[in-house]
Amino acid sequence: MRLLVIEDEVALGETVCAYLRDASHAADHVTDLASARASMAGTMYDLLLLDLGLPDGDGLTFLRALRHDGFTPPVLIATARDRISERIEGLKAGADDYLVKPFDLDEMVARIEANLSRQTILATPVRAFGDVCVHCSTKSVTVAGHTVDLTRREWGLIDRLSSRPDMTFSKSDLEDTLYGHGYEVESNAIEAHVSRLRAKLGKTAVMTVRGIGYKMGRT
Template identity: 55%
Template sequence: MRLLVIEDEPDLASAVAEHLHAHGNAVDIAPDLAGATAALDGADYDLALLDLHLPDGDGIGWLRGLRRSGVRVPVLIATARDRITERIAGLDAGADDYVVKPYDLDELTARIGAIRRRHDGRCEAERRFGALRLLPERQAVFLGDVPVRLTPKEWAVLERLSRREGVTVTRAQLEDTLYAFDAEVESNAIEAHVSRLRAKLGRQAIETVRGFGYRIGRA
């Protein structure tokens, strides 16, 4: 997934980004609301993690404006504000979920995954494509009953392709899923990940749609 962390505490932002990146996500950091707005204008994000107390304004008002403008990116508020009235205000402003600092990073990852599944209309615990089985909650992959070990980026490619069966995902969309703004992307990076996935899952697991991109097949 491509995630945006909107957080002005550098150490916390770095720790969250490092944790999310280790789980196969591309992560950009915005230290203020102006940076967050610019980032959302420049890329398609799967989710934004929003602190509320930021140097150039309050996150609640910014989120309301975001929703009024028609931006539907999922938003998970992560803040030290813990009063019930503040939680309600955040959810009423258009947030998809709300966690209070200090939070557990593994729980944060689970909440992000749950939000994305709701938005994708896929709340099931398992996705099946022939003999291929994906368990998004565990980031686990099986061919029949045999577990298949994937790298975080291989998992990210496969998970992105599996969100909607039969839908072609472009190379640019896959790059957005895997790489942050400041990352150097080799010209054949996506092809290399797909090739390794086919070696592990079978040639038919991922189909090439010439001139467009890739879609998940039947392993």
């Protein structure tokens, strides 16, 4: 999944992103709202982790504007504002969850993954492509009813491809989805992941669109 961390404390933001990447999420870090808007204009994010006290504006105002404009992915607030009234205000503004600093990084990952799972299940609990079924609730894939073991990266790739089955994703899109901006990726990483998925799911499970990228196929 692709996440955006909006946090003006550089050390904390980078620590959070590193922890999320270790959990096999692609994570980008920005330190202000202007940079957040610029990143969101060119990238489809699955979840935002949002600080409230930012140098160029208030996170709650930003969140309300996002929800007003129809932004539906989960938003988790991460802030030092710990009063009950402030938590309630954040949830009323459109947040899906609320973390008070300092927070445990394992708890952060657990809350993020729980919110991502709920969002995915609500959208489409099972995505079927011939004999291949992508089960969002369990983060698993079956072929003709038999569960296939996937790595976290392989799951991330099939999850992204199956989320928009009519869309062709470029190699760079998929690299950003799995690794995030600025992460050093081996030149053949996506090809290797696709090759392993085809070996496990069937040769036509992932199609190559020559000169453009990859999309879901049917076995």
